Amino acid sequence: MMENIVEIKELTKKFPSGKLAVDNLSLKVKKGDILGFLGPNGAGKSTTINMMMDLMNKTSGTITLFGESATHKSNEVRSKIGMVPQEIAIYEDLTAIENVNFFGGLYGLRGKKLKTASLQALRFVALEKNAKEKAGNFSGGMKRRLNIACAIVHEPQLIVMDEPTVGIDPQSRNFILGIIEALNKRGTTIIYSTHYMEEVERISNKIAVIDHGKMIAYGSENELISLVTDTQKFNIEIAYPERINVKRIQVISGVQSVEIKEQVLQVVADSEKNPLDDILKVLVDEKAAIKMVTQDKLNLENVFLMLTGRKLRDSK
Ligand SMILES: Nc1ncnc2c1ncn2[C@@H]1O[C@H](COP(=O)(O)OP(=O)(O)OP(=O)(O)O)[C@@H](O)[C@H]1O
Known part of the structure; x- marks a missing residue:
């Protein structure tokens, strides 16, 4: 067919x-x-x-x-x-x-x-x-x-x-x-x-x-x-950030950088890999009490802007 x-x-x-x-x-x-x-x-x-x-x-x-x-x-x-x-x-x-x-x-x-x-x-x-x-x-x-x-x-x-x-x-x-x-x-x-x-x-x-x-x-x-970026970013809200050993997350395959801002753990990772399972395992192991996980994602508007240097809506 x-x-x-x-x-x-x-x-x-x-x-x-x-x-x-x-x-x-x-x-x-x-x-x-x-x-x-x-x-x-x-x-x-x-x-x-x-x-x-x-x-x-x-x-x-x-x-x-x-x-x-x-x-x-x-x-x-x-x-x-x-x-x-x-x-x-x-x-x-x-x-x-x-x-x-x-x-x-x-x-x-x-x-x-x-x-x-x-x-x-x-x-x-x-x-x-x-x-x-x-x-x-x-x-x-x-x-x-x-x-x-x-x-x-x-x-x-x-x-x-x-x-x-x-x-x-x-x-x-x-x-x-x-x-x-x-x-x-x-x-x-x-x-x-x-x-x-x-x-x-x-x-x-x-x-x-x-x-x-x-x-x-x-x-x-x-x-x-993935044409315009090779990274992804996770924001993991936790109750007890002081319990986390950042080094354990930094060594996970695909993780590029880790930062803790107040109660949010921010992880930048290769978009090709999915390190989220391993990151969450560490957090559970350290009893950080995960409250919410979100992912910062580019949208098509960003993609268009990055590919053409112009906005999708008001471009002529
Ligand atoms: N008959 C025509 N003669 C000359 N230029 C034309 C003609 N028809 C369309 N164009 C031009 O060709 C280009 C593409 O037009 P087209 O209508 O295919 O765009 P579009 O993506 O469908 O946008 P729109 O949402 O405005 O319909 C535009 O610059 C338009 O001005």
Whole structure:
């Protein structure tokens, strides 16, 4: 069975204006992945996705979806893909169910099959009670959810989402992230474009960081963090710091430095090793009375800053 559902090789887009929006970008997406496609505004995320969906011509490079060229894909492959565009693409004058029926019809669903699939899609985004209401009367969050229902009515194996949570309240955003996790649980591969790193941290197992059209990093969250640091820091709160023999901790494999600040033992260690078990054993042995253990971790914002020298949010 094919493992890479998406393969992009050396993809480039130069607009007639001369703007190089996507620059020699390569990327693979495996079955079952939730790929967070992360980058600031203008990084080239939409341009990449639009070429992937064959909505825009590429300048050079190749894009393969389910083993077929993105520009010459069969109807069979077409029906395996769903797209949630950045701009909400629903008919405001139609009801919710009419919207979903319309998109299901485009994918060849008819009659009873269409009816069942449309209701199921609306149920999935918790809009079944609003099925007969006009989409134009929906809140921003409900429109976003309806947009998703329209993209999943044909039960695609791959869903590509371009910033589907922009401009909505935190509750609706949370709900949409939950929908994505549920879709993934039933086996759907997801490509999720966003400039919100906390969304990517929550839902993605793989992250592709893009900036100025170039792929600057790819991997799991921990792999990206290890690109910019080779240490980790543990803070261990204890009741009796005076009982600790620091030397016993210093000699543990992987430990770089140990410091006691009031009731907190601060240990810096190699990120490749996990000395925590051994450290805790010493503390238990010395009856230091462990109260809490926390780990200082870099986040993706730090990673982006360290790789590019700029902040993710307000970079242009
Ligand atoms: N039709 C076009 N002609 C010229 N330049 C364009 C065109 N469309 C996009 N661009 C430019 O290409 C770059 C990448 O844009 P793109 O929309 O792909 O970014 P993005 O990462 O999706 O960001 P956003 O969150 O703003 O959508 C930007 O500098 C943008 O201004």
